[in-house]
Amino acid sequence: MNKLILNLLMVSLTISSFGQEETKANLLSSWKNTQLNDSNRAENYFKLISKYYQQEDPSLAKTMADTLYQFTQKKELTDQKTKVELMLGNLEYNNSNIELSLNYYKKALESSESNSDLKNKAKALANIGQIYSLYFKYDKALDYLEKAKKSAKQSKDTSAIAAILMNIGNVYGNKFQFVTSNEYYSQSIELYKALNDEINQAKIYSLIGDNEDRSGNFNKSKKYYFRSLKVFREHNDIQNERQVLFSLSSSYLSQKLYDSCIYYGKIREKIDQKLSPNIYSVTNYYNLSDAYKATGKLKNAFEYLEKATSIESQLQQYNANKKLQNLEIKQIKTKDSLINVAKTYQTNLKHQKEKTTLTFFWALALGVVLLIAFLIFKNVKRKQRKAEEERLKQIEEKEKILKDLELSTIDAMIQGQEKERQKLASDLHDSVGATLSAAKLQFEHLIKDEIDAKMREELIKKTSTLLEDAYVEIRSMAHLKNSGVIAKNGLLPAVIKLAENASGANSLKFEVQSHGLEERIDNSLEISIFRIIQELVTNVIKHSNATKGIIHLTNHEESINIMVEDNGKGFNPNQVTKTKAGMGISSIDKRVEHLDGKMTIESEKLKGTTVIIDIPL
Template sequence: MTISLKSYALPAGMLIALFCCLFARSQNIPDSLLNKLNTAPNDSVKARTLLDIGETIEATYTDKSLGYYYEALILSKKIKNNSLLISSWNDVGVCYIELNKMDSALTAFEQAIIYTRLEKNPLREAKVLVNMGNVYLHKKDRVKAIEYYLQSARLWETCADKNNLAGLYANITMLLYEQGEYRKAVEYGTRGYSLAMRIGDDFSGTNALLNLANAYYGLAQFDKAYETLQKAIPMAKRGGDIEQVSTAYDDLGGYFLQKKEYQPALTNFQESYRYSLQLANKFHLCEISSKLATIYHNLNEPDKALKFISQAEKLANEVGARANLNEIYRIRAEIEQSAGNYRQASEYFSKALTLSDSLFKASTSEKVAEVEAQYQNEKKQSEIELLEKDRLAQSLSLKQKSTLNYILTGLLTALLLAGFLGYRNLHHRQLLAKQQEELHKEQILSLEKDKQLVALDSMLKGQEDERSRLAKDLHDGLGGLLSGVKFSLSNMKSNMIITPENMAVFERSLDMIDTSISELRRVAHNMMPEMLTKYGLDEAVKEYCNTINSTRLLSLKYQSVGMDVRLENSTEIIIYRIVQELVNNAMKHARASEVFVQLIKEGPRLNVVVEDNGIGFDSSTMGNNQGAGLVNVKSRVDYLKGQLDIHTAPGKGTLVNIEFNI
């Protein structure tokens, strides 16, 4: 009896869970995620929340999770977030694998690969390549699976993060062994074991050793296989995975059985059986019971042999393992024969023969169909060649008759070709002239646009300089003068005798001067806020919102993300003016009671969002009826080369989203 070692690898489904960073699954969506989704702005936070929800329900509601993934995908495209696009396409692909739609899964992973390369993120690309290998593993195409796993491994080796790479090496080892490429299997098994030792990954290290033993077995290096399995057992126990421990003892028992050393084989098979009982895996128990029966048969203990072979037969019938059942029938026949039970032995030999014939027919039916298809193809090819010979014969008989026709046709064709070439040349010149004219117009438009930008730049700088000058003059000049007048009048008050009626008038005059000074300071502050020049855009907008809130004209909420680093001074001023103008529009024209202002900076991208609950307006008329405020906002956005989006409808408020690439 020939005993081979078991291949041991992560199942395809487990690989997906390992490399996709999926969250723990539960049947219901947590309230925290639903609240986060309802309150999240229409940006990257919302897209990430949609992905989290999809991943939470994927195991139980796969179709619904796919809907969440596509919603996240659409939003990620809208906000042009490549990192979220990678996650979205990857999750879509994993979902399609679970729905057994492998071609759709491949399409999704190919899209994810595009964005990993745009992001120049080799680690994420390697993980997506693993998932593509998993697809081909599901499609029973080991060659393609190995190809994508190797691509992933080569990329992963360049990354600092080596987590899970050892597990990938172990699976590559298993697939190479199954393809009969034993030397390459040894190479990757050794890599996997060494890496697992460096990062302290006992689970992947055990996988690598079990598959490495297989590769040594394939190369007939039995001593190395034995040494490798001896290392695997303590490592598997240390890792605490019962299935790995059972497999290691099973493989070691197979090694001794191959050498006909039945007592150590029995010891190891018994250990494997003990761990398999803990797993309650009927397929494993069936295999190990069959091997224990073989050992007891060779040790001349027929009662124990019959006990275990009967158990193996029962388990094989329960799990539908027909190939195992064939081997079980043969072993049972040998045991019955040795015990002198010739009738039972004959029955089991007949069962084994019948089942072998059935398995042979099943395994050869595909080969017969393949040979038949090849025969039909060859037959069709022969018919095609025969028809081709007949056609050539007819062609040769007509060749002489048609020579003159060919000559005349050739002359006519030459004339037509010459005319066509002349026409094409003329048309090409006209087209080239037209293209040059259009290019010239584009250059003129570009120059005019540059001129307009220069003019706009000068105008904006002039406005801000004039605002700054006026603010300084008002604050330092007129403000100082009013303060002096107040001081003088206050001194006069103590040196003059005034009637009570006149004293009331005098006090009101002083109050009016105080009010004038406060109003003057407010106007000067609005023209050039001190907070903006000293502390930057974030603090200036925050103070502006607090000032508006203090008037109680409306409720103004402000939120900022990633605004720790200051922007260029002129850029901060322009964005501050945009926020001022939009808030002013919400107060004056929208009659809003609540306004929400948000600044979000992520890398070079800055988003400005101003949303109100006002009366809104018809966006279709926006191009014809733009007020001065909106025109000013648009000109400032154009100056910073930003993108302005306005979402509104009558009675539904207004949302303004502006995106800059700072």
């Protein structure tokens, strides 16, 4: 789900400030000029929104686009209507309103088909395909993307074809079909070479690097990462540069090359200080914390863990402010609507007053008969005014209800945040507080009491163990805050889909065997179990060299049993347990421990591996 880089903003900086304002004023003036034909007015207003507001002020751009959309519908401007529907879809997508975004893209598809607009039809199809990919509906996504490619070829839009091929490659990458994914990436690169577009070539080299890294081909992935990094630095594209640096740092962490992980992670950190932080900034700090912990530098590990949680809280606050801003915009729209109603009412009264005066003069000329007609007319007007006053009163009552509803929504949001803070404070007090208190007592005993060297060494080891426990508890809490919604249709369908997507990677075939999962269990528990299975499957793909894997899921009413086995090369589980790092075992062990579960690893070299996990319900 990558957002567009602010290329339009970079281009606009090369234009003088005076010239920019003049162009903006000219476009706005053209929109307001009712003497121009409707098509030109709509086209100029679309340019004004896309050029000056879509990137700089998305909220205002959304309001302006809504106005233009109503105008194109009223005037039946089909070409401009399609463009505005695509723009509204992009604005809603960037604002994380995925369902609204999909609705606008489907409208754009319908509009483009009605007027045979192949270029915009390709854009609508491609955007719909990307959204279905977000929902893990990969086959449906590929269907729309193939249709988009066909339309783009018919319109001879080389740039669109290249972008669609890249998106198809992304979908196959998500399905763990890395060879097919790289084939589409290669086709896209050839087209971008013909267009002399080095930036998009570099983006695809980075994506190929991701595929090779996920396949365990670390030397190949490093080659592609450095190739893309060189281009981004030559073009001073720090947005894409920091993304590649994150990929490099994460790759080195998975290889246990902690010094290299720290080196590239800290370069990424310097770029983050120049730009706004994002969710990858949080993950980068978690990676640095893990790397420092693995090298024994606990002070640095704590420092970066604190940075990660701090930025994560800032991002959550930003999202909350964004929701409040949207509520304010809705309130302003409601107020504007009421003002328009009042103006219309005043205009109607003015016209009716003129009619009344004219009727009065006719009454003087025509006598008693017309005077009676005039009195009847006045009576009708009195009833109309009364009805209008009642209608305005109803509108005011509806406005009050809307405001109360918005305030209730805000209160609920604040209460939810407060409950989350209270829960975190309670967890810190009950769990981490107790551990640190014990460590404090050990330190006081060391300082105050005279003890022999052997006893002193034993107390130091116990204190170190207590501090390590405190660190693990804080880390677990931080990770729990970052869990998202997965497997919308339930645990079993999500695991089956995961197995289908993982099958085919390195000639590996997965199957799922389940018992007693006809009914869904608690949503948060489903998410945790899915993450555990996902990590185990990734380990099989990257490390086992297996050709077959089986995922067993059994509901024993009082517990859930998970068993993942493969026929790969195997390993010595005692070594893994001692190090508690690498191969995702540490992460899985923490998740299982958090759920009060038990994990057993059975493996022998050349005889495969079986991981058994029991989690109480």
